[in-house]
Amino acid sequence: MLDYSSIYAVHQLQNTTDALCADNIDYNSLKHHIKAHTTKDQATAIAIPGRPNTALKKFEDDFYAELCGQHARVGMFVASKADEIARRLRMSLFVSVLLAILIPARTPL
Numbered sequence: 001m002l003d004y005s006s007i008y009a010v011h012q013l014q015n016t017t018d019a020l021c022a023d024n025i026d027y028n029s030l031k032h033h034i035k036a037h038t039t040k041d042q043a044t045a046i047a048i049p050g051r052p053n054t055a056l057k058k059f060e061d062d063f064y065a066e067l068c069g070q071h072a073r074v075g076m077f078v079a080s081k082a083d084e085i086a087r088r089l090r091m092s093l094f095v096s097v098l099l100a101i102l103i104p105a106r107t108p109l
Helices: 005-021 028-039 054-102
Strands: none
Touching: 028 054
């Protein structure tokens, strides 16, 4: 028997993730990146003591670049939303001033 609630939940998660992927950090991608380089029993060379670990250095550089790219993307999203809010506030102020000029204030009886 199908569990429609879990199918719906997966569908909602996928739709939400797709809609927001450009605006958020992709934690699943970062988690996969970390797991791929830190899971035991993988055929990876062990660094010789006293020598630089080039594989670790490459992973750290790649991971840092990925983090920077995702941080920049989120920063652009936040900046665009801040600009949108500022624009809406200016428009609200303009409309309220315009209405105050066009509609005379009523005095109480």
